[in-house]
Amino acid sequence: MESMTFVLFGATGDLAKRKIFPALYNLYVDQKLPQSISIIGLGRRDLSHSDFQEKVKDSILDFSRRLEHEAANMGEFLDYFRYSTLDVNREEDYQSLLELVRQREKELHLEENRMFYLSVAPEFFETIALNIKNSGLGQTNGWKRLIIEKPFGHDLQSARELNEKLSRAFEEEEIYRIDHYLGKPMVQNLEALSFANPILQSLWNKEHIANVQITASETVGVEKRAGYYDQAGAIRDMVQNHMLQILMMTAMAKPKTINAAEIRHEKRKVMESLRPLKEKEVKNDIVRGQYISGEVNGQKVQSYLEEPGVSPFSNTDTFVAARLWIDHPSWTEVPFYIRTGKRMKEKSTRIVIEFKNKENQKYKNNQMNPNLLIIEINPNENISLQLNSKNPLNNGKITPIRIDFSNNQISLGVPEAYERLIYDAFNGDSTFFAHWKEVELSWEWVQPILHVFENNLVPLHKYQSGSYGPAASDSLLLDNGFKWWPDERLQESKVKVHN
Numbered sequence: 001m002e003s004m005t006f007v008l009f010g011a012t013g014d015l016a017k018r019k020i021f022p023a024l025y026n027l028y029v030d031q032k033l034p035q036s037i038s039i040i041g042l043g044r045r046d047l048s049h050s051d052f053q054e055k056v057k058d059s060i061l062d063f064s065r066r067l068e069h070e071a072a073n074m075g076e077f078l079d080y081f082r083y084s085t086l087d088v089n090r091e092e093d094y095q096s097l098l099e100l101v102r103q104r105e106k107e108l109h110l111e112e113n114r115m116f117y118l119s120v121a122p123e124f125f126e127t128i129a130l131n132i133k134n135s136g137l138g139q140t141n142g143w144k145r146l147i148i149e150k151p152f153g154h155d156l157q158s159a160r161e162l163n164e165k166l167s168r169a170f171e172e173e174e175i176y177r178i179d180h181y182l183g184k185p186m187v188q189n190l191e192a193l194s195f196a197n198p199i200l201q202s203l204w205n206k207e208h209i210a211n212v213q214i215t216a217s218e219t220v221g222v223e224k225r226a227g228y229y230d231q232a233g234a235i236r237d238m239v240q241n242h243m244l245q246i247l248m249m250t251a252m253a254k255p256k257t258i259n260a261a262e263i264r265h266e267k268r269k270v271m272e273s274l275r276p277l278k279e280k281e282v283k284n285d286i287v288r289g290q291y292i293s294g295e296v297n298g299q300k301v302q303s304y305l306e307e308p309g310v311s312p313f314s315n316t317d318t319f320v321a322a323r324l325w326i327d328h329p330s331w332t333e334v335p336f337y338i339r340t341g342k343r344m345k346e347k348s349t350r351i352v353i354e355f356k357n358k359e360n361q362k363y364k365n366n367q368m369n370p371n372l373l374i375i376e377i378n379p380n381e382n383i384s385l386q387l388n389s390k391n392p393l394n395n396g397k398i399t400p401i402r403i404d405f406s407n408n409q410i411s412l413g414v415p416e417a418y419e420r421l422i423y424d425a426f427n428g429d430s431t432f433f434a435h436w437k438e439v440e441l442s443w444e445w446v447q448p449i450l451h452v453f454e455n456n457l458v459p460l461h462k463y464q465s466g467s468y469g470p471a472a473s474d475s476l477l478l479d480n481g482f483k484w485w486p487d488e489r490l491q492e493s494k495v496k497v498h499n
């Protein structure tokens with residue numbers, strides 16, 4: 001791998017502490033860091049190089065997935081790090097940064113490859129990009145790359161403005177937009193699952209698939225992020241990015257070649273085929289909700305409106321479910337359902353593919369369950385197939401059986417999303433980063449929903465914390481003769497019977 005300088009804006013922040021330093025450390029342990037690298041952290045507060053190295057060390061001890069931090073190795077790793085004080089608005093700070101970058105490039109005989117990671121609030125992106133350009137940091141004899149964290153804009157217009165400003169300093173190929181869902185092993189695996197398995201590939205279309213359900217439910221509430229979340233809601237926080245990215249990865253056609261350009265091209269085609277929503281369709285096809293108090297994992301929790309920092313009159317959505325249609329010959333009349341919410345019964349990110357069952361009528365007196373392919377993304381990584389089979393203990397009645405292809409043993413040693421993504425960015429592989437066109441098309445699709453939500457043109461369904469969300473989200477599927485899988489309300493009612 002080429003030698004480089006990694007410049008981290010926001011190096012004293014939460015994301016750096018919890019994700020970025022541990023990811024860099026694990027890459028180091030796996031010998032996946034460049035042989036020669038200089039890592040420069042930036043923040044407003046005054047820190048010496050060794051203070052900063054101590055912070056990096058603490059973050060690894062607290063958050064690294066592995067504890068192979070014997071002192072000798074740790075010392076070598078920490079020696080890559082230097083710190084420079086920088087206020088994003090002070091031009092002279094970029095000059096000091098440039099001096100440090102050049103000094104380290106000289107000391108370590110590095111090529112002039114520079115990676116800039118903006119782990120700061122998005123309102124700083126534009127200023128930083130401009131200063132990178134004007135200060136000379138961006139003029140190199142090697143390559144330059146920019147990694148940015150979502151949110152990429154607050155709506156379509158602001159996203160376009162942001163992109164336009166970034167593009168004054170960086171080319172599209174130089175921008176790596178992190179969507180950490182694209183770093184999850186099972187999301188990355190979707191492409192292999194559907195295209196490397198002829199059995200599944202032949203079934204991956206409207207002839208055989210009845211509907212697709214994508215769920216990202218969380219048990220946590222708004223946590224300490226009300227300032228951001230109350231302005232964003234689930235629609236911006238999860239749907240515009242993660243949920244639509246999973247949709248693209250699930251519905252894309254087989255690329256001509258498996259490479260970044262072709263995969264991103266096919267993903268874009270999914271978004272271009274996504275049926276746009278007008279106000280009427282938003283009313284029919286979108287359900288929004290907000291949690292009230294309840295019990296999650298045995299703990300009583302307060303309502304969204306009682307959370308610190310949330311406006312007591314907030315109409316912010318903490319739950320969104322939607323029915324989507326992809327107007328592409330492969331997917332005509334196949335509904336895709338998505339839903340995401342906070343303070344729900346379980347933490348589960350999964351895709352369920354329900355297959356059509358044309359043989360159902362042949363078995364009289366036997367209500368058959370559909371075949372399901374269940375792809376569990378988080379917290380478990382697993383693929384399972386639900387089939388129908390005769391049960392010898394029940395007079396040969398046809399009952400569903402599950403075949404599990406559990407990955408849990410392997411997943412213990414699997415790199416985390418940030419490790420995979422940072423490694424890919426080091427290598428210039430943008431396959432699992434969001435292309436601007438994907439981001440723009442996602443905002444275009446979401447924009448009418450923002451309008452309807454902001455003008456309160458649809459009900460805000462209150463749902464109990466610890467539930468499966470508003471019952472109205474079931475109706476989206478019932479309208480088409482389907483239900484969410486696994487059969488959750490049934491499981492819920494069974495639990496109640498046993499109680």
Ligand SMILES: NC(=O)C1=CN([C@@H]2O[C@H](COP(=O)(O)OP(=O)(O)OC[C@H]3O[C@@H](n4cnc5c(N)ncnc54)[C@H](OP(=O)(O)O)[C@@H]3O)[C@@H](O)[C@H]2O)C=CC1
Nearest residue numbers: 010011012013014015043044045087088119120121122149
């Ligand atoms: N935390 C998370 O889990 C996630 C965060 N993100 C995104 O990552 C980004 C960073 O988030 P997070 O780490 O949580 O934020 P924090 O508030 O914890 O950290 C912000 C960082 O920005 C620096 N900073 C603030 N103002 C300035 C300034 N004027 N000049 C220079 N540096 C400044 C701070 O340094 P100092 O105080 O020293 O000035 C600090 O290092 C955000 O865009 C967020 O949306 C995305 C996904 C998850």
Ligand SMILES: O=C1O[C@H](COP(=O)(O)O)[C@@H](O)[C@H](O)[C@H]1O
Nearest residue numbers: 180216218220237238242349378
């Ligand atoms: O980006 C975000 O994702 C998390 C959920 O991520 P996961 O990896 O735990 O599924 C969500 O809690 C957060 O609100 C959102 O900003």
